[in-house]
Amino acid sequence: MPVSTVTTLAIPSIGVRALRxxxxxxxxxxxxxxxxxxRGVFASPRGPAGGVGPGEIGNFIVTGHRTTHGRPFGRLPQLKNGAHVLVSANGTVYDYVVGRTMKISFRKPAEKAQQNAAVPGRPGVAPTAAMLTLSTCATPEDHAVGNYWKDALNNPEHRINKIATLVATRPAS
Structure with a gap:
């Protein structure tokens, strides 16, 4: 799917409504x-070192702020397994269901590779399904244990990733 496609994401269970x-x-x-x-929206890396577009086989990665810039993923850690994530693009709604949580450290390249893998958590494994990784910072959790480390872009050490699988598609109404 082209990078220029207009895409929105909604997570009804935590109040995220059709954010770009x-x-x-x-x-x-x-x-x-x-x-x-x-800018207060979600970012989705694509290409050889990033992910794929919505509905495509592989890892559709979406990152968003949790504690700043409108806090679009402010409640992401509360997202439970079984929750639906609705992605709209090109007249289609892609319905993903969350199945697990994966926490990673930015200080450990092997863990960062798990977040960006074509099969989330399994670098080097060829994908056979359309997956979604929703990723945000673990700043409050890191600070609670005295970890104030940041990288050059102000990312804290840990990320919280919610991993979902595509279960259905339908035409957008």
């Missing part, structure tokens, strides 16, 4: 993605 997802060529939480997130 901006696709770009890059990797999760890089400088271009941070600039996009700083």
């Amino acid at each position: 997802v901006v696709g770009y060529t890059g990797t999760a939480d890089d400088k271009p993605g941070t600039v996009i997130q700083d």
